[in-house]
Amino acid sequence: MPKIPELEIPEPYHGIHAAVAQPDAVTVRWLKPQHRCPRSRVKEHTCECSARIYELCQAGGLFFVRRTDRTPKGQRVMETEWLPLARIRELWHNIITGRAV
Numbered sequence: 151m152p153k154i155p156e157l158e159i160p161e162p163y164h165g166i167h168a169a170v171a172q173p174d175a176v177t178v179r180w181l182k183p184q185h186r187c188p189r190s191r192v193k194e195h196t197c198e199c200s201a202r203i204y205e206l207c208q209a210g211g212l213f214f215v216r217r218t219d220r221t222p223k224g225q226r227v228m229e230t231e232w233l234p235l236a237r238i239r240e241l242w243h244n245i246i247t248g249r250a251v
């Protein structure tokens with residue numbers, strides 16, 4: 151992912167960086183945001199220095215991963231299906247390690 155110049159962050163303040171997708175990465179089913187719960191909380195997120203940000207979100211008793219691509223034309227937001235914690239932990243781990251895209 152290209153870096154966004156206006157979002158240059160001093161080295162100690164970087165967050166998690168999602169790894170480059172591995173050749174055998176599994177494909178995640180990215181869905182349009184459902185907005186079925188008005189409030190969702192971000193539990194973890196990847197670093198702001200990338201044009202693409204992943205967030206691990208909680209809404210009610212379920213969890214999902216939100217992917218935001220920040221482009222010159224604006225933001226494009228997609229979400230995974232909503233899952234219980236055990237399954238989203240695995241999916242989150244696979245996404246940030248490049249095993250799922």
Ligand SMILES: [Zn+2]
Nearest residue numbers: 164165197199
């Ligand atoms: Zn960073």
